[in-house]
Amino acid sequence: MSEAMDNKITYLGIPKKILAICGSTRRTSTNLSLINAIAKLFSDNLQWKLFTGLSDIPHFNPDLDNDHPPDNVSLFRKALMDADGVLICTPEYAMGVPGTLKNAIDWTVSSMEFSHKPLALITASTAGHKGHQSLMETLRIIESDIPDTSQLLISHIKTKLNGEEITDVNTLKQVRSLIQSLIITIEKKDARLTAPDEV
Ligand SMILES: Cc1cc2nc3c(=O)[nH]c(=O)nc-3n(C[C@H](O)[C@H](O)[C@H](O)COP(=O)(O)O)c2cc1C
Numbered sequence: 001m002s003e004a005m006d007n008k009i010t011y012l013g014i015p016k017k018i019l020a021i022c023g024s025t026r027r028t029s030t031n032l033s034l035i036n037a038i039a040k041l042f043s044d045n046l047q048w049k050l051f052t053g054l055s056d057i058p059h060f061n062p063d064l065d066n067d068h069p070p071d072n073v074s075l076f077r078k079a080l081m082d083a084d085g086v087l088i089c090t091p092e093y094a095m096g097v098p099g100t101l102k103n104a105i106d107w108t109v110s111s112m113e114f115s116h117k118p119l120a121l122i123t124a125s126t127a128g129h130k131g132h133q134s135l136m137e138t139l140r141i142i143e144s145d146i147p148d149t150s151q152l153l154i155s156h157i158k159t160k161l162n163g164e165e166i167t168d169v170n171t172l173k174q175v176r177s178l179i180q181s182l183i184i185t186i187e188k189k190d191a192r193l194t195a196p197d198e199v
Pocket of ligand 1: 024
């Protein structure tokens with residue numbers, strides 16, 4: 001397949017809505033640059049929305065997780081519900097998942113917005129193994145739809161990006177195949193939802 005063709009996904013139908021969540025709240029985050037690079041690569045086929053409210057979500061407290069949760073929690077939950085699929089890009093902090101990201105996910109355990117939600121995870125960090133493994137376990141226990149082909153660990157991320165361009169050829173290839181896997185997961189879910197009930 002030529003490079004030009006490899007860059008494209010022939011998607012027939014309404015562009016799917018993808019919610020991107022950056023696990024780093026740093027203004028010049030490499031994970032944010034990576035999200036922007038991916039959104040540019042797949043701008044023809046997918047509608048991208050960036051969730052920027054992670055820092056505004058209060059600390060999780062089960063006592064507040066009732067019929068009237070804090071407004072910023074409701075906003076996060078709605079953003080997830082409105083999306084056909086979710087892309088999380090995150091660094092690893094102290095061998096784990098950044099607290100702001102994990103905190104936001106904890107607010108969805110009871111409300112289940114991630115349940116059966118097509119999802120792709122990229123951990124882009126200096127190393128990242130432990131955080132990636134931990135977040136995969138969390139995402140699977142809350143039943144998000146994340147096949148192995150929709151998860152990717154990119155170590156030494158800072159050597160693989162230049163601004164909002166993925167410069168490492170192998171990383172670019174891996175990212176393309178991850179997004180294709182996310183689209184396939186969304187299409188499979190759509191097909192399940194529209195299939196007539198078996199008699
Ligand atoms: C408090 C802190 C802890 C970190 N711990 C780790 C770590 O355990 N493993 C790792 O791979 N990188 C670690 N890093 C490095 C970041 O993952 C790395 O700088 C990453 O590129 C940051 O992502 P960002 O550019 O999207 O903010 C740490 C950085 C900070 C600020």
